[in-house]
Each structure stands twice: as structure tokens, then as C-alpha cells.
Amino acid sequence: MRAIDLVPLLLSCVAVACNGMPGLDTxxxxxxxxxxxxxxxxxxTMQSLQGTTIVDNPSQSVxxxxxxxxxxxxxxxxxxxDGFSGLEGEYRDVAIADSVLGSLTSDFGRLSDGDGVDARLTMDTWRVAYFGEIASHxxxxxxxxxxxLRLAVGAALSYREARFSLVQAGGGGLSQTLHVEDRGSPWLGLGGRVAWRDASLDLDWLVNPDLSLGGNFDGIQHDVEVMARYRFPDQDVTALAGYRxxxxxASGSENGLRFDTDFSVAAIVLGIEFEF
Structure with a gap:
């Protein structure tokens, strides 16, 4: 089944579920x-040109x-x-550029084996999700x-746009950039919470089963977050600390040269939540 064929089904499910969705009554x-x-x-990894011949190159670590x-x-x-079930919208900005000077171990697009490089990964993510409680004890x-103990299932739709750039060090002037995006990816989710008094530990696990509305991201994708929460007594403020x-x-091409990435971003997350 094509991902685009899932859109009417997803919209129909949302319309039916809105009649009494957990977390959305009040x-x-x-x-x-x-x-x-x-x-x-x-x-x-990325292909390169040797003369007029396209060459496949081995992959390199970050x-x-x-x-x-x-x-x-x-x-x-x-x-x-209600603080557990409900709708969620997220915008996330990633800009990882605090790198040391790298040294390529093989050719990579326009860049050559042994080149010193400065790297930068940027990404914008927009996501809308719903989680509904199915069990509690x-x-x-x-x-x-x-x-x-609480358990929820959910679904999400995300849009991601990323750019990974390598710039030759030493003023050589060469650079290579990979552009990666999706035009909407559906996700299935599982959520859990263990709560005691004003403290809780949450797990949110989203998986995309290699479905999208188009773009470069491919394969089964996971987005996992573990979050400790503490709600201050008699306050509408919660402190957050966790890991994501x-x-x-992704795979694609730039100027006729194929690339393939197996990247991930790991994050320690600190935050605060204000309730209105």
C-alpha cells in the first residue's frame, strides 16, 4: 500500500476517534x-567521480x-x-556544528580521501501526535x-528537512552538501508512565515502518524518548530531564552522485513545562 493511500484512512480514524478521545474531554x-x-x-557514504567514471566509496563514521x-x-x-493522553505539537531545531577538524578516510562526493573537513548537520522537524490511554493500574x-502505571498508544505525522555539509579545511574552497527531507511521515507510537506522588517517568516510542509521502528518508525509523518529570506541588509548573x-x-543523490546515510541524533533533554 502506498503511503498516500493511507491519508483518507488516517483522517477517517481521527474523525471517529474525536468523539470521546482520551485526554480531550476537558x-x-x-x-x-x-x-x-x-x-x-x-x-x-557518497559516490565520487574519477574522470568520467562514477565510483562507489566505503562508508565513513561521523x-x-x-x-x-x-x-x-x-x-x-x-x-x-490530561497530561498523559492528548494532542501534541512539536518543533525541533538541530544544528550540530561544534566539531573538531575531520579527516576523510575515503572520497566523498567532491571531496577526496585525506581531506581535512569541517562538518555541520542542521535539521528542522515539525510533528503532530496523539496518544490515548488504553490501560492503567x-x-x-x-x-x-x-x-x-499507565499505557497509551498513538500516531504521529512529521515533516523533517535536514542538511549535512562538509567544507574542505585550509581555504581549499571545495564543499559537499547532502539535502534530505520528507514530505510527511506517519508514525505509530507507544507511551508509558510510572508515577508516584508528583514525580513520574515517561517513555514515548515512535516508529515509522518505512512509509512516507515522499522524500529521502528510508528504512524503519525510530524516535525514542525517556523523560523524568517532577510537578512542583500546588504549581502549574513541571521540571523535565531525559534522553532522546x-x-x-536516508538515501538520495546530489549532482548525479548517490549517497546513503545511517545517522542518528542522541540528546540529553532539559526543560520546563507551564500549564494553563
Whole structure:
């Protein structure tokens, strides 16, 4: 089934589910700015030209590109729901450029084996998601300090646009840029929460089963987040600290040369959530 064929089905499911969707009966709105300490991982390969012959090259790790350090990025999350179930919109900015000088271990597009390079990964992500609770359980329910377990399933739609650039060091003037985007990717999700008093630990796991409305991202993609939350007593403010891992596998071509990336971005996430 083509991804485009799923759109009417998804819209129909949303319309039916809106009649009594968990978390949306009396929704509360929250706004959460977050700091991401991002680091790039993975490998990439790109063809090159030798004369008029296109040559396949071995893949190189991000260490060869000099992406051995992290960078500070940010995201903004808006939610409408009961704090667990509900709708969520997110914008995430990634700009990892705090790199040391890399040294290529093979040719890469216009660049040659042994070239010193400066690397930069940038990405914009927009995502809309809904998670609905399907099960909950309280351990020792008669106690005011009962441990609560909650489980949810969900779906999301995202748009991502990324650019990975290598610039030859030493004023050589050569550069190579890979442009990667999707035109909308559907995701299936699973959410969980363990809560005690004003503290909780959340798990959000989204997976894209190699479906998109077009673009360069391919293969099964995962986006996993583990988040510890503490809601200040008698306040509409929650402190957040967690970890997020996002896959960015993609393939495409630039100027007739094929490339393939197996990138991911790992992040320590710190934030605060304001409820209205």
C-alpha cells in the first residue's frame, strides 16, 4: 500500500476517534521549551567521480567528519490533554556544528580521501501526535501514595528537512552538501508512565515502518524518548530531564552522485513545562 493511500484512512480514524478521545474531554494546555544537548552518530557514504567514471566509496563514521562533540539545540512542545493522553505539537531545531577538524578516510562526493573537513548537520522537524490511554493500574490503590502505571498508544505525522555539509579545511574552497527531507511521515507510537506522588517517568516510542509521502528518508525509523518529570506541588509548573534518540537514515543523490546515510541524533533533554 502506498503511503498516500493511507491519508483518507488516517483522517477517517481521527474523525471517529474525536468523539470521546482520551485526554480531550476537558483538556489542559501546556507549553514546554526544552534544551537539547545533541550529538550526532552513525555513518555515511557518497559516490565520487574519477574522470568520467562514477565510483562507489566505503562508508565513513561521523568521527572521520569531525563530529565528535555535541551542540546545544532546542525544541518547543505544545500539548492539549490530561497530561498523559492528548494532542501534541512539536518543533525541533538541530544544528550540530561544534566539531573538531575531520579527516576523510575515503572520497566523498567532491571531496577526496585525506581531506581535512569541517562538518555541520542542521535539521528542522515539525510533528503532530496523539496518544490515548488504553490501560492503567494503581498498586495499593487505597494508599494516597499509590504507584500508578499507565499505557497509551498513538500516531504521529512529521515533516523533517535536514542538511549535512562538509567544507574542505585550509581555504581549499571545495564543499559537499547532502539535502534530505520528507514530505510527511506517519508514525505509530507507544507511551508509558510510572508515577508516584508528583514525580513520574515517561517513555514515548515512535516508529515509522518505512512509509512516507515522499522524500529521502528510508528504512524503519525510530524516535525514542525517556523523560523524568517532577510537578512542583500546588504549581502549574513541571521540571523535565531525559534522553532522546532519533534515527535519520536516508538515501538520495546530489549532482548525479548517490549517497546513503545511517545517522542518528542522541540528546540529553532539559526543560520546563507551564500549564494553563
Amino acid at each position: 483538556p489542559r494546555v501546556s507549553l514546554s521549551p526544552r534544551l537539547h544537548l545533541d550529538r550526532q552518530h552513525g555513518r555515511a 568521527d572521520a567528519f569531525g563530529q565528535t562533540n555535541g551542540d546545544e539545540d532546542w525544541s518547543l512542545v505544545v500539548r492539549a490533554g 494503581r498498586i495499593d490503590p487505597e494508599s494516597a501514595d499509590a504507584l500508578e 534518540w532519533s534515527q535519520l537514515d
